[in-house]
């Protein structure tokens with residue numbers, strides 16, 4: 001495609017010579033007499049200018065003033081400056097200010113052609129690179145948006161699956177109706193108050209819904225027994241964290257919930273089950289679910305006892321801060337009045 005070069009020089013002789021040489025070389029040429037004429041020309045739509053040649057010393061706007069304006073208005077348009085004979089300092093200044101190159105007067109045809117060829121080819125490469133960057137940015141944005149959408153869909157379907165699981169547990173034990181949901185609400189509020197990362201919050205949400213999944217392996221008559229449990233029955237109930245882990249261990253999407261399912265009956269003093277872990281061995285999301293689970297269990301009616309009033313349950317939490325529960329979490333729970341949820 002024919003390249004369009006716009007020259008600006010106040011000297012009519014130079015304008016004429018440049019036009020002849022450039023046209024002969026196959027360029028489309030527009031010659032302007034001064035800076036204002038050039039700016040007015042560039043303002044017109046669809047001029048398709050590929051390169052500017054600016055004389056430095058001109059009445060009105062100087063070449064440097066023009067260079068500055070052109071760089072702001074048309075940052076991708078390459079500019080070649082024309083300087084007086086042997087004026088190396090001015091030439092270097094032009095390059096420093098952003099000109100693509102400079103030529104000294106009188107202009108030698110060979111130097112002119114070499115310079116224009118190089119500048120136009122570089123400008124073409126830059127244009128292609130800018131286009132490719134724009135394309136890849138658009139593709140990246142689209143991929144990121146698709147990925148976000150897929151993640152959201154997956155997250156929603158994971159939560160729906162978890163809720164279906166928790167309903168299975170609740171059907172076996174009517175006294176725990178809504179328990180998983182309430183544990184999730186309290187746990188998420190605690191996690192938010194603790195400023196946990198988004199990733200931990202997601203684990204906390206799924207884990208709190210799923211924490212008692214192992215109870216589906218325990219016979220209903222034991223879960224709902226309205227009387228003292230035998231030692232064997234008690235042991236069986238205590239096996240639900242490990243049973244739960246076994247159930248979800250085969251499901252890759254649920255693996256992240258294993259610590260909560262396995263360890264939500266651990267105590268910070270190491271007297272919990274199944275592993276007797278101590279505070280620093282129990283991840284924060286597990287400590288949160290333990291607290292939320294215990295608080296909701298205390299404030300809900302069970303087959304074997306009535307619900308405790310909220311204030312008594314809160315006192316119970318305080319009494320067990322540092323033994324069963326993480327004391328820092330109890331402070332946050334009370335400070336944020338999460339017992340009102």
Ligand SMILES: [Fe+2]
Pocket residue numbers: 211212240264265
């Ligand atoms: Fe449990």
